[in-house]
Amino acid sequence: MDYSTESTLLYVENLSVAYGDKIVIKDINFVEKDVIREGDVTGQVIAVVGRSGRGKSTLFRALTGLVKPTTGKVLIADVATELENDAKEVQEGDIGFVDQKYTLFRNKTVYQALMFALRNKEMTKEAKHTQIMQYLADWGLEKAKDQYPNELSGGQRQRTAIIEQIFCSGHYMVLDEPFSGLDVGNIQDVKNAFDLITSSHEYNTVIYSTHDIELAVELADSIYVIGYPTIDGKQHDYGTIVKHIDMKELQLAWKDFGMDHIEVVKQIKAAMLSS
Ligand SMILES: Nc1ncnc2c1ncn2[C@@H]1O[C@H](COP(=O)(O)OP(=O)(O)OP(=O)(O)O)[C@@H](O)[C@H]1O
Ligand SMILES: [Mg+2]
Structure with missing residues (x-):
């Protein structure tokens, strides 16, 4: 399938992060x-x-x-202003983040949380209401509209967290293990959400982690394996990119899962086992 690449969306150079004096990730480029x-x-x-x-x-x-x-930098294209290629250092709030625990406001219902997520949008109250009701319907959350986080199932909480980030983030969205603990229907909902996000704007970028390698290979155009590197026969205990698979280059992106994808799954599992 033909494609070309243009402006840089995300640029990570020499990134390392330490908690205290323990280096957790290093040499990420x-x-x-x-x-x-x-x-x-x-x-x-x-x-x-x-x-x-x-x-x-x-x-x-x-x-x-x-x-x-701790070292290095993360640059994103400042596409919020639609000024192409105007790179800026990432700041909290630039990128939507759905964390592994789907943290929601404890004292806000689903509806109130989504209304809050739209607070900075220049829309009328009615337009916001309409948009929220549309998403609630599309994501099977209509009945949960007036419920608080502690009254929601894991899948409902997670879908609310995703919609919240869609509402308040620009072109980037990071989801930490969006598929864990979901049933087969919810998994389909999240897959559909990825499609919706990435087909609504050229710059939209979804970054997600998963322990389901098949789901990584099925959905991603680019896959990074983070592991402990072995250098000169010695394994270190910090994480770095031990393998990158460009599904576009392999002509496997935007294609139904087939035998070639299974081969990539095997390669990734092997890379994970040794790191
Ligand atoms: N706030 C923190 N303070 C100190 N150490 C931390 C902190 N958060 C994570 N760590 C440590 O950093 C390492 C990496 O943790 P991280 O949560 O990034 O791993 P992960 O790849 O996301 O794991 P999982 O697949 O289990 O979610 C672990 O050894 C963890 O104990
Ligand atoms: Mg994690």
Whole structure:
């Protein structure tokens, strides 16, 4: 499938993060560019996989500006202003983040939380109401509208958190393990959400982590494996990118899952087991 790449959307250079004096991730370098396919709006889907504790969530906190890098930098295209290629250092709030626990406001109902997420949008109250009701219907949350977080199922809480981030973030969205603990129907909802997000604007970029390697290979155009590197025969105990798979280059992106995808799944699992 033909495609070309243009402006840089995300640029990570020499990134490391330490908690106290313990280095958790190090030497992280990657660039993701806007992908152009004729006659199609193609936002990016980027998956991050790796064994537990290798630093996926830590990487996400750095990508979203929630922790300050110990070294290096994270630049994003300042597409909020539609000024292409105007790179800026990421700041908290630039990138929507749905964390592993789907944290919601404890004292706000689903409806109130979504209304709050739209607070900075220049829309009438009626337009906001209409938009919220539309999303609640599309995401099967109509009945949960007036419920508080402690009255929601895991899947409902997670879908509310995703909609919240869609409402208040610009072009980037980071989701930490969006598929964990969901039933087969909810998984389909999240897949549909990815499609909706990435087909609504060229710059829209979804970055997610998962322990389901098949779901990474099925959905992502670019897959990073985070693991402990082995250098000169010695394994270190910080996370870094031990493998990158560009599904576009392999001509496997935007395609139904097939035998070639299964081969990639095997490669990724092997890379994870040794790191
Ligand atoms: N706030 C923190 N303070 C100190 N250490 C932390 C903190 N958060 C995470 N760590 C440590 O950093 C390492 C990486 O954790 P992280 O949560 O990034 O891993 P992960 O790849 O997301 O794991 P999982 O797949 O289990 O979610 C772990 O050793 C963890 O104990
Ligand atoms: Mg994690």
